[in-house]
Amino acid sequence: RKEVEQDPGPFNVPEGATVAFNCTYSNSASQSFFWYRQDCRKEPKLLMSVYSSGNEDGRFTAQLNRASQYISLLIRDSKLSDSATYLCVVSERGGADGLTFGKGTHLIIQP
């Protein structure tokens, strides 16, 4: 069974702080990895893909450890607008079989 595990939180973090989320996946055949963001009552939106070499997009850094089947997301200098649920997502075969979602980590940035 394919599973993606995340700490559901909530993470209550002061504005400007750095926060890190982790995720583990059970299917060693997974090929593609993503972090999605979902705001309340909205559809998920792609935040960033995750590559083996690690990747950074502004304040966001994602890391992948294939040996440990572990994915992380780091948010630096957090903003109030970062408050959302962050979904860890994996897929096989480049996504041809659809996506497997974690249950999400709820982040609340406090002023």
Add this chain to the structure above:
Amino acid sequence: SAVISQKPSRDICQRGTSLTIQCQVDSQVTMMFWYRQQPGQSLTLIATANQGSEATYESGFVIDKFPISRPNLTFSTLTVSNMSPEDSSIYLCSVDLHRGGSYGYTFGSGTRLTVV
């Protein structure tokens, strides 16, 4: 960039009835996916819809309950049949707009279904 239009955005339905959800993409895509997000839960894949062939259903989902149409490369429908309150969920369609899947998938805005 390409857009996915999904409708209805929400509906309240009587148990025993059926609802058909539509998803329109403004570019041609090979595969379209239908997901369900139950209250407080993450997304679960219902089925994959390919144009010109029958949909492929995930474990726990069957065609009689969730018939899918895919008449062309830009459109798909999902029907929730003989509804019960347990079917109350958000239903989302999704496509790979960048081809190959490695750039993630884009979602429609979802259909919030309440069965009473």
